[in-house]
Amino acid sequence: MLRKPIQVQKIRTLSGHKEPLYTLQPLNGSQFLSAGGDGMVVRWDLDNPEVGQMIVKVPASVYAMEYNEPHNLLVVGQNFSGVHLIDVENKSEVKSVALTSESIFDIQSSQEYIYVGAGDGELIVLDWDLNIVTRKKLSPKSIRAIAINQHKSEMAVGYSDHKVRILSMDDYKVLHEIEAHSNSVFSLCYHPELPLLLSAGRDARIKFWDTDNEYKCVEEIVAHMYTINHLTFSPDRQHFVSCSMDKSIKVWDAQTFKLLKVIDKARHAGHGTSVNKLLWLNHKETLVSCSDDRTISLWDINFAS
Numbered sequence: 001m002l003r004k005p006i007q008v009q010k011i012r013t014l015s016g017h018k019e020p021l022y023t024l025q026p027l028n029g030s031q032f033l034s035a036g037g038d039g040m041v042v043r044w045d046l047d048n049p050e051v052g053q054m055i056v057k058v059p060a061s062v063y064a065m066e067y068n069e070p071h072n073l074l075v076v077g078q079n080f081s082g083v084h085l086i087d088v089e090n091k092s093e094v095k096s097v098a099l100t101s102e103s104i105f106d107i108q109s110s111q112e113y114i115y116v117g118a119g120d121g122e123l124i125v126l127d128w129d130l131n132i133v134t135r136k137k138l139s140p141k142s143i144r145a146i147a148i149n150q151h152k153s154e155m156a157v158g159y160s161d162h163k164v165r166i167l168s169m170d171d172y173k174v175l176h177e178i179e180a181h182s183n184s185v186f187s188l189c190y191h192p193e194l195p196l197l198l199s200a201g202r203d204a205r206i207k208f209w210d211t212d213n214e215y216k217c218v219e220e221i222v223a224h225m226y227t228i229n230h231l232t233f234s235p236d237r238q239h240f241v242s243c244s245m246d247k248s249i250k251v252w253d254a255q256t257f258k259l260l261k262v263i264d265k266a267r268h269a270g271h272g273t274s275v276n277k278l279l280w281l282n283h284k285e286t287l288v289s290c291s292d293d294r295t296i297s298l299w300d301i302n303f304a305s
Contacts (some may be wrong), residue, residue: 006261008210010269011066012285014247014296016052021290022037024279025067025074032279032288033074034296041076044087046283049298053093058084066107066114070169075114077104083116086099086139095096097130108146108155110169117143123157125172130185135162136172138165147188147197156197158185164199166215176215180207192237193254200228206242208257219257229275231239235282239303243275246255249289251301263299 014244019037026032030046039060042052056076064077073094074086082099086092086160102119111116113133116124121139123146126132137157145158153169166176183202188196190211196218197209204226208219224244232239233254243249249270251261264270279288287299 007304008261008268009264009300009302010231011298012049014052014298015294016042017294019061020273020276020292020294021296022061022063022276023065024288024290024296026278026279026281027067028069030281030283031089032281033065034290035066035076036290036294039078041065041074041086044296046281046298048288055088055136056084056086056093057254063103063105064107064117066109067084068109068114070111073128075109076106077116077118078106079103083107083114083130084127085128095130097132099124099125100134105142105144106146108148110148112151115148117146117157118144121159121161123167123172134135134172136167137193138174141164142184144184144186144201145188145199147190148212149190149197154211155192156188156190156199158188158199158201160184162246164188164197164209164215178209178215180209181205187242189231189240191254192233194197198231198240200231200242202227204228204244204246206231206257221257223259227274230277232278232280234280235285241280241287242279243278245273245274247275247291249264249275249287249299251277261301268299271295272301 008141019183026046035041036093039058041055058078058206060079066075075082084096085094100118106117114126119142141160145238147156164180186201204224206223209215226245273292
């Protein structure tokens with residue numbers, strides 16, 4: 001049986017930010033957060049998306065933030081400074097700490113710790129009182145992406161020296177060092193169904209690494225024309241999406257890695273400049289994208305066959 005073409009509909013464009021947007025984070029239910037060059041963290045609700053609500057404004061641009069549901073706290077990375085712990089419901093700062101004079105490119109978290117990747121190549125591990133647990137510098141080049149594999153107690157860290165380093169989350173020792181790409185690594189994510197790590201970056205390729213076989217490369221896709229900024233999986237784990245400086249979003253089959261759909265300005269009234277981050281929400285399975293064009297797009301993607 002032939003599969004019907006995937007149907008893509010742009011639901012809405014959200015605006016209000018004054019500078020390019022770099023990061024998105026899910027909240028509970030129908031809500032999500034956006035942040036970017038204007039330092040504003042804004043909450044949106046898919047059930048009432050017309051107006052965003054500013055949660056906090058920090059003095060510098062925000063490339064990374066992380067909402068931790070067990071702690072019900074948002075970690076905001078303020079470039080050239082440090083991190084802020086934010087109570088989203090009360091729109092108030094709980095605590096902050098100065099960490100670095102560099103950009104903060106990624107933040108991930110667990111029940112116990114916050115992991116911050118900085119522009120000078122330093123991985124900074126904090127507890128939830130913002131005490132520094134350890135600082136690990138394995139390269140003078142930027143950390144651009146962090147992914148956590150709780151099942152294996154491993155962390156993948158992508159650098160601008162083109163490498164991915166796999167660290168033990170027990171003692172942060174290097175387990176594997178991968179010559180991953182021919183340029184900076186911008187995005188990492190562990191496959192939710194298969195023993196694979198996905199990586200992508202400035203060389204416009206997506207690579208697949210076997211986590212059960214010393215992270216050997218098992219697949220490589222020339223996926224975009226220019227830098228790939230982000231990868232993420234669908235809520236049902238059957239698909240993943242990539243976004244790029246080439247202004248497009250691409251939808252892929254998570255089992256076969258085949259390209260299923262290209263979402264762009266010409267065909268779908270997509271973004272006019274670099275697409276920087278993606279978020280695929282459980283709520284109505286809405287795909288959210290943000291861009292240098294200062295807007296957020298909401299997408300309905302119908303896979304009915």
